Amino acid sequence: MAERGESSEAVMLKKTEEEKLRKGKMIVGDESKAGYEEEGKKVKLVTSDGVTMEVEISIVKEMEIIQTFIGATDTDDSFIFPISNVSSHILNQIIELVKGEYDQELAKKLSHDELKEILVAANYLNMKTLFHFIATAIANVIQNKSVEFVRDFFGIVNDFTEEEEAELRKTNAWAFEGVDED
Amino acid sequence: MKTTGVSGERKEEDRLSDLSDEVLQHILEFLPTRQAIQTCVISKRWKNLWKGFTTLTFRSFNEIDKYNIYVSQVLSNRDHSISLHKMHLTVFNSTASKVFINAINYASLHDLHKLTLVIDSEVKQIPNSFGSLLLNCKCLTFLDIFDHFSSSSLTLPASFPLPFLKTLHLANVAFTAKGDNNYAEPFSECTSLITLVLKHSIHSHSTQTLCISNHNVSVLRMEKIIFQHTFIPKIVLSVPKLTSITLANIFFHMFYELSCICDLPLLNEVKIDIWIHVDSSINIHYIRVFSNVRTLTLSNRILNRMLTNLYMKIVNMQPSLSVRLESFKSQMDSRIIIYEDKVKMRFERKDAVLTQPLLRVSRSTRPSRCRRCHCSVAATLAEKILGCSLFHSATGFGIALGVIEVAKLVIAPSTEVSGKMCIRDRL
Secondary structure, three states, X not given: OOOOOXXXXXXXXXXXXXXXXXXXXXXXXXXXXXXXXXXXXXXXXXXXXXXXXXXXXXXXXXXXXXHHHHHHHOXXXXXXXXXXXXXXXXXXXXXXXXXXXXXHHHHXXXXXXXXXXXXXXXXXXXXXXXXHHHHHHHHHHHOOOOHHHHHHHOOOOOOOOHHHHHXXXXXXHHHHOOOXXX | OOOOOOXXXXXXXXXXXXXXXXXXXXXXXXXXXXXXXHHHHOOOOOOOHHHHOOEEEOOOEOOHHHHHHXXXXXXXXXXXXXXXXXXXXXXXXXXXXXXXXXXXXXXXXXXXXXXXXXEOOOOOOOOOHHHHHHOOOOOOOEEEEEEOOOOOOEEOOOOOOOOOOOEEEEEOEEOOOOOOOOEEOOXXXXXXXXXXXXXXXXXXXXXXXXXXXXXXXXXEEEEOOEEOOOOOOEEEEEOOOOOEEEEEOOOOOOOOEEEEOOOOOOOOEXXXXXXXXXXXXXXXXXXXXXXXXXXXXXEHHHHHHHHHHXXXXXXXXXXXXXXXXXXXXXXXXXXXXXXXXXXXXXXXXXXXXXXXXXXXXXXXXXXEOOHXXXXXXXXXXXXXXXXXXXXXXXXXXXXXXXXXXXXXXXXXXXXXXXXXXXXXXXX
């Protein structure tokens, strides 16, 4: 997986302070569960649309980009982590997927846009299991579909000229001949 | 990395194009390799993505004649500086040698870790050299030779020195004798091997003794040992780190002698899963080999057979299980239909101390035709009748097994598929 979201700790904490001042609060999840147990602990994440969400630590622990900071702050719940690449809608979807133990049935309910957004988010947050899950789900969507479908799915502009594409299909003809049995 | 994003509102395709090649390749590698390669015409960025794949899945397609060309084109056009981690290869009759030799040679030069080899059912003859060619792939950690019941089998070389191999699944393979003693010992040089699965392994006269000797193997599964009727094959185990063994689908006319020449201090689980009735004494023999098991699972066919044989005094058996047994499970065969509401099982132990039945189970629920319901019957059997809850007392499992050892076990299924199971102590 790509190593991205390279904010240093300092930048992150500074941002955190700013976000804290600027943003309103939105509580997600069952507050009554929050107790002294480790499971009940929540971490505040600020999404790209400026929503502060409290997310269970068990889920946040899968986000390797944030995990290192959790260790440092431990029980202190005053820290807020900005996740500028992920919207609150997508974060909610991610929480559902993690809680649903990555059931591929859940993936079938997601729109193509959601699938792609979750892929970007999983890559950014460095959530390995989610990334693998969503990559599989996307592969299931594009499997046995035409090249045009895949191009549309990823929103790619074809930058080949007609001649170039025809030439490429010709040189790689061995990959375009025959039909898969399955 | 391509950064076409402009500040402010970033469009989705920009965000996606921010993804690294590795991310896209990861998705594409879940596709059949041929479709993944076809994405080369999507855009200039995608043109060479496939060349960096570390997983290649060569599935069959309808024009087998072109399969060989396809496989060799993929291998010769990919980026040779990138090692190949995983390959799935099918071997067809018409192209067997070419495809196989070409692909395995390439794999051996590119550090292949995981190989799944599917032998098509039409394959008539597999050259003996195939087995030894596999040994060139020194980096293999996983090898699965899968077979669609082809008429020929792959012959393994006398020894199989793949030092990194952890998982080995073999179907429809024959062995090579180590000397003149009709004795094969192929796995002793797989020094990292943890899981070994043998399905339909074929024993000839020259390999009638198969020694599975390995210092690391922890999980062993053997299904359907095939041999001629003129001899009884012997399987000798020397696997001191064994934790789990499954013996499956042993036909009554195709049993083999099983022995173990080392202690099995780590043995946790033994499953004997047989579809067809086998002489109980054979099963007792197998169980005895693994006498210090902790969890023993028998299919309910075996259990019924053993109990019936005991009752009929057909066999005089004394399964000598040690005190380590903690759990005894009976696995229900989904083809045996049991109506749960008709199953009334009663357990009695008549001895000086206990005159009351230890446990009575009488359930009345809907008929259990589905597998799940059978499981619940099995769970009842295992937990309530034969498992921990029944025997978890001061007397311990030793006594429980003592009961089996000296008991007269009765199972008398009536015409209504009801069962009454009693256990009586002769003491």
